Amino acid sequence: MKTTMWKVTRRLIKKSLGRFLSIMLLTMLGSMTLIGLKSAGSDINRSANEYFDKFDTVDLAVIASQGFGAADEKEIREAHGVSEVEFGNFTDTTIAKSSSSIRIYSAPRRISKFEVVKGRLPKRQDEIALTDRYRGKYKIGSNIEFAEKRGVPEQLKRHTYRVTGFINSTEIIADNTLGPSNAGTGALSGYAVVAKSAFKQNVPVIARIRFKDLKDVDRFGDSYTHKLKKHSKELEKLLSDNAADRKIELEKNLRAQYEKRMAGSNTSGFYTGQAKIGENHIDGKENYPSKISVPEPEYHVHTYRTIPGSDGVKMLRNMSFGVGKVGNVFPIVLYLVAALVTVANMTRFVYEERTNAGVMKALGYTERDVTKQFVTFGLCSGGIGSFLGVLLGTYGIPYVLCSSLMANMTMPIPELKFNWTIVGIAVFLSLSCTVLPVLAIVHREFKANAAQLLLPKPPSSSSRILLERVKFIWKRMSFIQKVTARNIFRYKQRMLMTIFGVIGSVALLCAGLGISSSVNDIEGRQFGDLIKYDVVVTKSDEITNDEQIKLDKVLKSSSVAKYEDVYIKQVSQQIKGVDDEQDITIMATSKKSFAPLIDIKTKALHNSITLPKNGVVITEKLAKLLGVSKGDTFNLNDGGKTYTVRVSEIAEMYAGHYMFVSDDYYSHVWGETPAANSYLVKVKEKSDIANVASKFMNLEGVKGVAHNLNIIEQVRGVSKSLLTVMFVLTIMSTLLAIVILYNLTNINMVERVREISTVKVLGFLNKEATMYIYRETVVLSIIGIVLGLISGKILHDFIIAYVAPSHVMFTPNIELWGYIVPSIAVIGILCVLCVYANRMIRKLNMLDALKSAD
Incomplete structure (x- = not known):
């Protein structure tokens, strides 16, 4: 008997090979995405720890x-x-x-x-x-x-x-x-x-x-x-x-060095590692300096x-965290959609085999024997899918992600290993979707005796729908439109499955493409629309007149398009809930704004901001981390002292933390007038930035030069990590959409084969019969696309807020193609499946389909 059962099970798999493969693909996609994203972040972390420990x-x-x-x-x-x-x-x-x-x-x-x-x-x-x-x-x-x-x-x-x-x-x-x-x-x-x-x-x-x-x-x-x-x-x-104490110690040492040197030479000055000591000259003789001073030690x-x-270390951490955080969100949505379709598919499968189950019970097989073949079907399809998902999720996706993300790192590419916890969770979820529904449905449906099971399950009863009560609309609908409307609400399970399946696929595609557009938009928005300068030149604390003249000469050279003198200070702030101290750049000026080299705009309306008289302007990401809004105050630590500042406006900015303030308000809060110590410089040719920066750096009156290329590279590193992840997820989402819509089309065709045969007998042509059935799928898919785009925007906003590093904010807008591509993708898949459905209808044997089961 066992041999016979295995033969029946093998025939069942062969007979329903399309369903078997689709369920296998769904479980493979779910487990592969979950394991791949969670393993990639884990592999990067583990490899980095091993490297740092070594x-x-x-x-x-x-x-x-x-x-x-x-x-x-x-x-x-x-x-x-x-x-x-x-x-x-x-x-x-x-x-x-x-x-x-x-x-x-x-x-x-x-x-x-x-x-x-x-x-x-x-x-x-x-x-x-x-x-x-x-x-x-x-x-x-x-x-x-x-x-x-x-x-x-x-x-x-x-x-x-x-x-x-x-x-x-x-x-x-x-x-x-x-x-x-x-x-x-x-x-x-x-x-x-x-x-x-x-x-x-x-x-x-x-x-x-x-x-x-x-x-x-x-x-x-x-x-x-x-x-x-x-x-x-x-x-x-x-x-x-x-x-x-260190300052006193240094000054004593310098005085001792000075005395020793003066005893052995007749020089007018010398350098030490800490300061320059110069002597006074009176009548050609060197006099002992009245005071020796060194800068305050820090x-x-x-x-x-x-x-x-350590920019690379921060980028590495952001990469692993970004992949891990996306792995906490994206696979859950994908798994839910895949699980929904898998459960529906297995449920329909059990219903289709109702008569065969009755035959087996009539031949003496127990309910347990009948259940085994369905459980075996689910175990095999889910098991093979999980196995492939585990392999691709452990070695395929992490290899692609790690190779791409760490291409510019000096660390070795991580050794890929099994994450047994995640693998266990993925396999459990996959098998739960393919086995547990079977057990529940078989237990409920196959309790009946053999005679009852040999009769086909009665079709869903038709009832008046709400639209029929709206007479002025219902009267104007054609016969086909009325049939479509009734069938949509008649098969509620299939209706919900189609809508939610399309919503899930479109939402994932929209979110993935939307994040790509948000990430790509940072560089242009930040360093094209908001920040117009290319280089920040910081003067020496005690710049001489000659040094200032030389600096002015470079500032007014032909390679510089514009420049503005400003006061710049950088402070580090420890913010509750954020791991690392955040660097905040404070910029002060006596003018009404920093235009034209910085265009400070409101985050909502993108209107230019004039510097307030009784407060500061802080950037949006900093405001979110601090948990403040317009009119609030917060404490800022600077040089061991705490200052309370009022937020007058919140500005749009996507990389770094900035605080813009007028000279008057700075003086009011800090108790000192900010003297301009830096220049914002716009270079005429972007390709000449490094050369111009080098000219400034070679000047003795320049303490330091910073240009946007460093920040741009950091932003590009963050962008690259997310774009790579989104590329993989977009492919996964597209495959999911194909498998889901194929399943839905297949279920629709099999479930209503007698109905299709009836309309063909009544004279419907193949194309008409196809649209008679497929029109419902099209209507439900359009509803799913619209709701999917809305859901995709919500998912997109959640993900960009969830995965962004502490110093970066992604642009919230999704470009138009982020909505168009998912819609066209689903419509394209529907068109291909419509051709497939038409071919199935052409091959349909109406006589066999219309034969009575009894």
Whole structure:
């Protein structure tokens, strides 16, 4: 008997091969998307953790503007929870006869060790290892020469080095955006490592720290972030009172150096690592300086995600978080739609096999035996689909995503592994959709005796619909239109399944394409419509008249289109609910606005904003993070002090956090008048930005240069990660739409085969018979498309708010093609399936279909 049952089951699968394959594809799509998105983020996280652990990457770093004193070092070593500290040096310089900026580090021994790609690390003062991206430009054994900026103390003992190898850094992991620099063009081009003895100063400027309770903790997890934030605050508090003592210590050392040098030479001035000391001259004799002063020392605490050059680490974290967050939303919608159609398909399948089940019961098979064949059908279709989904979701989608997302990272592409938890959930959901409905329906339907089961299930009873009561409409409808309306409401289950199936497919397509348009629109909207300047030039704190004249000459040169002088300050703010401190750029001016170089617009109406007299203008993303609106106040931390500012207006901005303020209101809140310290510069030719930035950077009166290319690269990195995900999901959504509409068409045809045969006997042509049935699908699909576009917009708005990094806001608008393409895609699929339905009707054997079951 068992052999017979297996034969019957095999014949059942062969007979319903189309249904078997469609259910298999639905479960495959659902499990593949869920596993793929969740595994890709997990694979990136795991690979990054392994890489950082392998090279003992820093947890926190402290950078001292005037270097660390012995007391500073002792205090840091004895800080709570510290397991290891390593002090070192670094400086930004340029490659000789070029504007390429390169950051040179002293070689660390234990923390944030460099990965040697080829060759070896330097051991002598005249040796250097370069970033691996320079391997095509230099060879091991060749020489490289650097040129330090004039007018500032030199940091290196020598400027020519022999290349010993090529390396990758675990702090600077991006290959295309290395962050800003205070040399060259203002954007870092590369990095290198030399022996500690290659630096002139024996005073370290960076302390790299690792903590006991962060060892082997997932760097992307909440536990690590919480503990890291706690250690960061403790360290900031510990160092908050060190500046005064360090300043006194430095001034004493400088005075001692001065006295020693004056005893041995007759020079008029000299440089140290901290300040320039000049003597007064009276009657040709050097007089002892009345006062020696150094700038106020500053201590900046950075996490491994905010340390200079860590743009790649932030991008990596944003990528993994973005993929993971999309994986929390998109597959759920896809699974719900797939599950709905799968359940409906299996339900219809059981109904179709009602008579065969009656025959089997008449032959002596039990209800349990009958149930087995349907369960086996569901297990096989769902099992094969899940198996394929697991393979493609574990190795296919993550490989595509990881290869694309990490193409510009120096880290290795992650090794793909099974995520057993997600695999288990996906398989359970897939089999639940294919097996549980069968058990429920079989138990309910097959309780009847064999004689009752041998009779076909009575068709749904027809009843008057609501539209019939609206006489003036009903009377004007044709016969075919009336039949279509009645059939739509007669088969309510199929009606709902069609509408929700199309809604799900269109919503996913619309959301996916909408996110693509929102992401693509950031760069043009931010750096075309709102921010018109290309470069920000920051003057030195004590710029001389001669230096200002030289600076003005470059500002008025033919390569500069426009420039405006403004006051700019950058502060870091810890915001509740946000992991990393957020950098806020404060801009102040005495004018009514920053036009024409910045067009500050309202977020809703896009109207230009005039700077308010009694408040500030903050950007939209910052307002959302702070939880403030127009008229509210919030506290801003600046230089250890807290200032309360009032929000007068919220401005449109998509990358970075800005606060725009008038000079008068700044003076009112801060108690000091903001003197212009920077220039916003618009370059005539975009291709000339790097060259112009280099000219400014070479001036002695310029402290630093920043240009939008760095921000644009960060935005592009975020955009690329989401666009890659959306591309994959758009394909998944299209396949889902095809499978769903095919299933619905197939169910409609099989369910109403007797009805189709009847109308054909009555004289309907094949095309007329096709439209008699298919018109309902078209009407319901149009309803589904309209509701799907609305749902897609809602889903789109939710996703862009959910996955955006803390410093980026996506444009909320979906371009017109984001609505048109999903509509055309579904209509195109419907047209193809209409041809398929017509062919089925042509092949229909009316006599067999109309035979009575009894």
